[in-house]
Amino acid sequence: EIVMTQSPVTLSVSPGERITLSCRASQSVSNNVAWYQQKPGQAPRLLFFGASSRATGSPARFSASGSGTDFTLIITSLQSEDFGVYYCQQYSNRPFTFGGGTKVEFK
Amino acid sequence: QVQLMQSGPEVKEPGASVRVSCKTSGYSFIAYFLHWVRQSPGRGLEWMGLINPSDGRTSLADRFQGRVTVTRDMSTNSVHMDLSGLTSADTAVYYCARVGTTASYHYFDTWGQGSLVTVSS
Numbered sequence: 595e596i597v598m599t600q601s602p603v604t605l606s607v608s609p610g611e612r613i614t615l616s617c618r619a620s621q622s623v624s625n626n627v628a629w630y631q632q633k634p635g636q637a638p639r640l641l642f643f644g645a646s647s648r649a650t651g652s653p654a655r656f657s658a659s660g661s662g663t664d665f666t667l668i669i670t671s672l673q674s675e676d677f678g679v680y681y682c683q684q685y686s687n688r689p690f691t692f693g694g695g696t697k698v699e700f701k
Numbered sequence: 702q703v704q705l706m707q708s709g710p711e712v713k714e715p716g717a718s719v720r721v722s723c724k725t726s727g728y729s730f731i732a733y734f735l736h737w738v739r740q741s742p743g744r745g746l747e748w749m750g751l752i753n754p755s756d757g758r759t760s761l762a763d764r765f766q767g768r769v770t771v772t773r774d775m776s777t778n779s780v781h782m783d784l785s786g787l788t789s790a791d792t793a794v795y796y797c798a799r800v801g802t803t804a805s806y807h808y809f810d811t812w813g814q815g816s817l818v819t820v821s822s
Contacts, residue, residue: 628808637796637812638746649801649810681746685807689762690736692746 596620596684600693606701611672615696617665617682625661626686632695633678641680642667674700703727705797705813712819718785721816723797730778731755734800736809737771737782741793749795751807752780787820794818 597620607613617627625645630638640649642658645665657668669676677700682693708722723735737749750761752771759771770783780797794815801810 626806630809637798637815638809639812640801640808640810643801643806643808643810683746683808688760690748690807692748694745 595689596623596687596691598682598684598691598693600680600682600696602696603694604697604699606699607672608701609672609674612668612670613672613698615667615669615680615698617660617667617693619663619665619684622662623684623686626684627660627665628683628685629658629665629667630681630683631676631678632681638681669698672698703799703811705799705811707795707797707813707816710817710819712821713787714822715788715820717787717820718783719787719818721782721784721795721797721818722779723781723813724777724779725799726778728799730773730775732803734805734807735773735780736798736800736807737769738796738798738809739793740796740815741790743790744793747793749782754780784818787818789820792818792820 599618601616627645629642632638641652645660646658655670679695679697681695704726706724711719713719731754734751736751740746752759754773773780796815797813798809799811
């Protein structure tokens with residue numbers, strides 16, 4: 595099973611900041627990584643697939659990159675609606691696995 | 702628009718079974734794989750399995766083999782997930798999720814609202 599490790603676990607930030615979220619796979623997953631945002635009481639929402647392809651409705655201040663084992667999600671000029679937990683997921687090999695999440699909270 | 706509507710919350714005793722249903726609409730049911738993912742505080746997001754609605758074939762995570770059955774109902778464009786031998790560790794929110802492409806790339810662009818299953822005596 596491929597283990598996806600996200601860091602940091604929590605980010606305490608202010609609106610307008612730029613933040614970088616990391617996701618590392620225990621073995622190469624090529625570019626078969628997706629990113630999701632989840633808010634309390636809601637299902638996850640797809641932000642990116644194919645490591646860097648933007649999903650419909652994903653704001654332009656979000657960007658994603660990476661391949662192999664290291665992946666990054668960047669949010670420039672953080673907005674109040676960006677709070678929540680962000681998850682990466684690999685779909686290169688079954689079982690498909692998710693990272694433990696990075697919680698973005700506001701100071 | 703694409704929608705996945707799940708069945709309501711369930712409370713079950715240890716050892717019982719539960720069925721969670723997911724009714725789809727707004728797209729061609731047979732064209733997209735559907736998956737089951739559960740979420741609990743202790744285990745995070747956990748992939749359980751998938752079904753190909755076009756032929757009913759399924760693939761399950763090893764840890765759920767023998768306890769989970771996933772089926773589809775072509776008459777209602779629905780999928781069902783049956784989980785048996787419930788323990789407190791199965792207390793979680795269960796999601797159905799649709800893949801984002803008709804190709805075999807298993808990321809999820811649409812999710813159901815989630816169904817809370819609570820296992821308690």
